[in-house]
Amino acid sequence: METIGRTVLLGIGATAFTDLWGLVRGPLLGVPAPDYRLVGRWIGHMRHGRFRHAAIARAALVAHESVIGWITHYLTGITFGFLLIALAGNDWLARPSLLPALLVGFGTVAAPFLIMQPAMGAGVASSRSTRPGSARLQSLLTHCAFGIGLYATGLATQWLHP
Numbered sequence: 650m651e652t653i654g655r656t657v658l659l660g661i662g663a664t665a666f667t668d669l670w671g672l673v674r675g676p677l678l679g680v681p682a683p684d685y686r687l688v689g690r691w692i693g694h695m696r697h698g699r700f701r702h703a704a705i706a707r708a709a710l711v712a713h714e715s716v717i718g719w720i721t722h723y724l725t726g727i728t729f730g731f732l733l734i735a736l737a738g739n740d741w742l743a744r745p746s747l748l749p750a751l752l753v754g755f756g757t758v759a760a761p762f763l764i765m766q767p768a769m770g771a772g773v774a775s776s777r778s779t780r781p782g783s784a785r786l787q788s789l790l791t792h793c794a795f796g797i798g799l800y801a802t803g804l805a806t807q808w809l810h811p
Contacts, residue, residue: 652734655742655806659799660730662806663754664723666798667791680787689718691769705769726795729757733799745803754796758788 671682691702693711702708711717734741737749762774762785771777775784 652739652742656730656734657727658806659733659742659802660727661723662802663730663795663798664726666801667726667795670791670794670798674787674790678787680783683791685718685722686715687718687769688721688765689714689716691765692717692721701768701770703770725760729753729795730799732757742803743807745800745807747797747800750799750803751793751796754792754794754799755789757795758792761788 668682674680675682687705690708690711691705693714694700694702694708699708733750733753736753737746741749766775766778766784767773771784772781775781775788778784
């Protein structure tokens with residue numbers, strides 16, 4: 650049970666670290682923070698059988714889409730935390746190391762590139778966006794931040810629960 654709790658904390662902490670990166674990158678790189686309201690809209694339309702959109706920003710609004718988006722964002726981070734432990738093993742929690750965390754962070758960029766962006770109308774790896782190269786770089790940087798967040802949170806949970 651302790652492993653499950655620590656892994657949930659791992660995902661929450663790494664996601665929060667990613668959100669901090671989203672706030673910092675605006676002034677640093679001139680890129681706005683992600684709009685998880687649109688993720689909530691995408692998820693909200695799924696209950697009606699609609700999984701793909703030409704442009705999610707033009708899709709009909711969904712009640713509580715912002716809340717749905719933020720919950721989805723954190724549940725996804727928790728799921729990716731479990732992915733790290735599934736791949737690196739429970740021992741990683743006792744001795745966190747940067748490389749597995751970064752590899753999982755970079756690997757998770759497949760989710761937006763291959764699932765979310767195409768389903769929300771941006772194409773595979775943002776190929777239909779106005780600036781695909783920039784969008785891809787931002788996704789990679791964000792998922793790198795997630796990997797660093799996994800490592801930092803792993804260290805923090807190790808300190809809290811030796």
